[in-house]
Amino acid sequence: xxxxxxxxxxxxxxxxxxxxxxxxxxxxxxxxxxxxxxxxxxxxxxxxxxxxxxxxxxxxxxxxxxxxxxxxxxxxxxxxxxxxxxxxxxxxxxxxxxxxxxxxxxxxxxxxxxxxxxxxxxxxxxxxxxxxxxxxxxxxxxxxxxxxxxxxxxxxxxxxxxxxxxxxxxxxxxxxxxxxxxxxxxxxxxxxxxxxxxxxxxxxxxxxxxxxxxxxxxxxxxxxxxxxxxxxxxxxxxxxxxxxxxxxxxxxxxxxxxxxxxxxxxxxxxxxxxxxxxxxxxxxxxxxxxxxxxxxxxxxxxxxxxxxxxxxxxxxxxxxxxxxxxxxxxxxxxx
Numbered sequence: 001x002x003x004x005x006x007x008x009x010x011x012x013x014x015x016x017x018x019x020x021x022x023x024x025x026x027x028x029x030x031x032x033x034x035x036x037x038x039x040x041x042x043x044x045x046x047x048x049x050x051x052x053x054x055x056x057x058x059x060x061x062x063x064x065x066x067x068x069x070x071x072x073x074x075x076x077x078x079x080x081x082x083x084x085x086x087x088x089x090x091x092x093x094x095x096x097x098x099x100x101x102x103x104x105x106x107x108x109x110x111x112x113x114x115x116x117x118x119x120x121x122x123x124x125x126x127x128x129x130x131x132x133x134x135x136x137x138x139x140x141x142x143x144x145x146x147x148x149x150x151x152x153x154x155x156x157x158x159x160x161x162x163x164x165x166x167x168x169x170x171x172x173x174x175x176x177x178x179x180x181x182x183x184x185x186x187x188x189x190x191x192x193x194x195x196x197x198x199x200x201x202x203x204x205x206x207x208x209x210x211x212x213x214x215x216x217x218x219x220x221x222x223x224x225x226x227x228x229x230x231x232x233x234x235x236x237x238x239x240x241x242x243x244x245x246x247x248x249x250x251x252x253x254x255x256x257x258x259x260x261x262x263x264x265x266x267x268x269x270x271x272x273x274x275x276x277x278x279x280x281x282x283x284x285x286x287x288x289x290x291x292x293x294x295x296x297x298x299x300x301x302x303x304x305x306x307x308x309x310x311x312x313x314x315x316x317x318x319x320x321x322x323x324x325x326x327x328x329x330x331x332x333x334x335x
Contacts, residue, residue, distance in 0.1 A: 002058055003045055006038045007174065007203070008166040013042070015161055020049055020057045025108065026159045027134035030116075030150075031143040033163025036202040039143040040079070040114055042163075044069055047077045047110035050139065065106075076106035081114040089123040096126070099135050109138040116142040117149035124151045131157040165201025172196045175208050187211055190279060194218075197276050198258070217248055218255045222283060225259075228328050253310060256323070257303045263287045264296035287331075295330040302326040 003013045012031075019025065031039040048059030048066045059066050068074035078098075080091055095111065103109040113119075119127060131154060134140060140158075147155045173179040175195050177186020187195055187208065195211040198204075207214065258276040265274060266288035277284060291299060306319050 002061070003042075003049070006042050006045065007179065008170045009038050009042065009163055012161050012163050016042070016046060016049075017057075025050070025139060027138070028131055028140040028142065028158040030147075030155065030158035030160045031141060031163060032146065032160055034145060034165050034200075034202050036204050037163050037166055038203070039163050040112065043110070043112045043141040043143065044077070044079075046139075046141065047074075047112075050108045050110065051077075051106045074106070075104040076109040077112075078110075079112045079114055082118040085118070087113070087115070087119045087123050089120075089126050092119070092123045092126040092130075096130055099130060099138060103137055107137075109135070111138060111140050113140065113142045115144065116154070117144045117146075119150075121151075124154060128153055128157075166203065167201070168196060171199050171201065171203065174203055175199070175211075191215060193279060197278055198254075200276070214248070214251055217252065218277075221252060221255060222259070222280065225287075225327065226283070228324065228331060250310070253303065253307045257300070257307060259284075259287075260291075260296065260300040260303050263291050264300045267292050267296040290332045291330055292332070295332075298330055299323075299327050 003017065006013055012033075031043060033039060045059060048061075048069050049057050051065050051069075052059040052063055053065065054060040054063045061067075061070070065074065069077050072079070078095075080087060080095060083091060099109075099111070113127070128151065131140065142150075142154075142158060144150055147160075170179070172192065175187045175192055186192075191211040194215045195204075195207050198207055198214075262275045262277050262284050266272075266284055272278065272281070275281070275284065288296065302323050306323050309319055
């Protein structure tokens, strides 16, 4: 895979190619942008460009060096990512110990810190020492969504490279199998449009590979919402409890956030361009009347609270029930 195979990031790739051409490689880069838009793939491609002897500055994909990097077994190209919720201080200390050694075979060692915002304060401070005195033969590439959760001292020591959300047509082409997914069957019809809309400019493999099942899950949840006034509490509680225990629990929360975002947007008189659930416009318009003004906003904010709480050790079933009570309290009767 050459840099040309990185989809939709021409500006970032152009910037990196200019760095490679100049021969002035910084000690640390910070790749900023949404998840699933190519930051990690680009970092590994950069490692090939720096170390491939057959096609320097690009990578050939065929030599032993490129193949080792693609297989994740090159001794001098390493990806550090969260162990659980965080990148831990022991991971950072272990990395510092390895960086004290000379590279085994690379002309330039490349270390990718994937999801650098997941470093806690202890690990970030420990990593700062490496940034302050980086080995000359090493490039550090940090990836993050934004700088908001990174120490300013970490950010200031990195050269930023910005990655943009992908255009809707680019995502549609990939999900339909027309670009970037050779050998895989693409999506079509309702499943394709559902996946493209929920992708929000990202190449989300979990969404693409499970679009049909996730669309059915979304519709099951909306059906329960539609009858929230007349369903007995024990039936709602049973459904909510089942959902809170599923592996799809995070997508259920994402769906609820998208749904009440759309309702709040329509209720406030916003246009349809930013709507996520465009394939359910009739139901959204109905709900915008059931949750006018601040009522829709209250439900949307409750979902945001629930998503934030889900990142810590809370009873997800009780939290979901609390959300359901909020919706039931605010929703006006069906006309």
